[in-house]
Amino acid sequence: METTEGKPVTGTSSGGAAAPSGRGAKTIEAREVNLFYGDFQAVENVSMRIAPNKVTALIGSSGCGKTTFLRSLNRMHELTPGASVSGEITLDGEDVYGAGVDPVQVRRLVGMVFQSPNPFPTMSIYENAAAGLDLNGSRMKKADKDAVVERSLRGANLWEEVKDRLDKPGSGLSGGQQQRLCIARAIAVEPEVLLMDEPCSALDPIATLAIEDLIRELKSRYTIAIVTHNMQQAARASDITAFFNLEKSGRPGRLVEIDATETIFTKPAQQATEDYVSGRFG
């Protein structure tokens, strides 16, 4: 199995809303990662790099381990009873699973957006956006918190739509707005990496387009990895694509190929990749 890195591209920062503050985008490196649910091996020997200020898409058919792999990057995988990890995953060079590493701290640095929008139903829009700060116990003056909420809602392209109803419940928004609220919530804590697990699969095409535009803007400030079932979305929205596959059901998923998106979709190196992206199976 061959893995190749994407070609380095000089990043240009887009003229976005507020100037990026905080930690900045970092690299995640996975080396020979195996993921288990009890005795069952879900993912086998994955080594790849998630590059900063780029969008890396993980594609592949159902059940091939892409979501499992994504969840191992922010130590959500271990929340499933019986789940285990072997191999090395580093964030900016630091071992994420090292002895003495607090998984809670890892999750503050590596944020996640889920498939179905899940704003907290007991909180208003304002409280949802600020949830990351409140739940982490950081005490902020109201004025500072207001600034963070506005910055994250602007960063998620939601500010204009909700600025007049910040105290309304978060569940009163449409699906696409809720997902953007979840993205705002995730970026409010200024993570170094943003993981997105099929963020648009529950949304209609217009909302999907809005999220994809948002992702394009966000990569100037964050490292982004996105799992998607939708190949066209991977082609539209990502810089680097990683193709996961199963030999047959019951076998663990493997990383078949990782390369610049354009290469994967026009002249992939592996036959299986070509079969998948040209729709011969999937």
Place this chain on the structure above:
Amino acid sequence: MAPGAERRLLLPGSIGWSRRAKDRLATVVIGSAFGLAMVPLISLLYEVAKRGIPGLSVEFFTESARGVINGGGAAHAIVGTLVITGVAALISVPIGIMAAIYLTEYGSGKLRRALTFFVDVMTGIPSIVAGLFAYALFEIFFGPGIRLGVMGSVALSVLMIPIVIRSAEEVLKIVPNHLREAAYALGTPKWRTITRIVLPTAFAGLVTGVMLATARIIGETAPLLVTTGVIDSMNSNPFDGRMQNLAVYAYNEYRSPGVMKQASYDRAWAAALTLIAIVMILNLAARLVYRRYKTEIR
């Protein structure tokens, strides 16, 4: 439709009649079953109201039975019921909800199964056994013959805790896991996820469960007979000797009526009516709280 074609979608006459008849029969049977089930409830409410209303008076609500040969009221019993039940709730709610949190959020494997088993057993404990347990417990420290309001509360807690645990567990399980995951993904420690996300989301259901558990134990008589005793004067201190309550009061007025028998019986029925009224108010309050505070979870 083409001329001469049959209308295939319509039922032939005979089948339609038979199905309609079966439908009507089933409706009648189910309706009658419901009516039959309602008969004892409605006749009970009617009887209690009919016999209890003559016993109600201002005196009933404001005076105790202290030093009285005829007459007197049930104020001491009403206060006693509220105090004993209130203290029981104070004991049961924290213990019950924390146990439910453990079972839902932390427990695993053998310990969890064992705990669930014991909670199930506890829901079936006869109330007199709970009363004797509380008496025996206090007898160790205070000697035989001890009677305290708080003993009644302890006995009622033994009955109330498993109910609170059961209903709280159900409500906590309903909180969707994706909300917890959203909190974890933000880097929230588990305990804070529980206090800031899970419990507020489940709040309405928890309050309802507690109120229903309270309504369930408020009329228990047997455990209170052996723990709180019988007394005629007003006592609102649970740590200071005997305390009267509505259930025992009703029993007492019926069993040892004063010289004017009918008045005593009236007061007994009035006490029963008051108990039912309190339970009804608790149920209504539970509904109102639920409607006001419930969270719509998508």
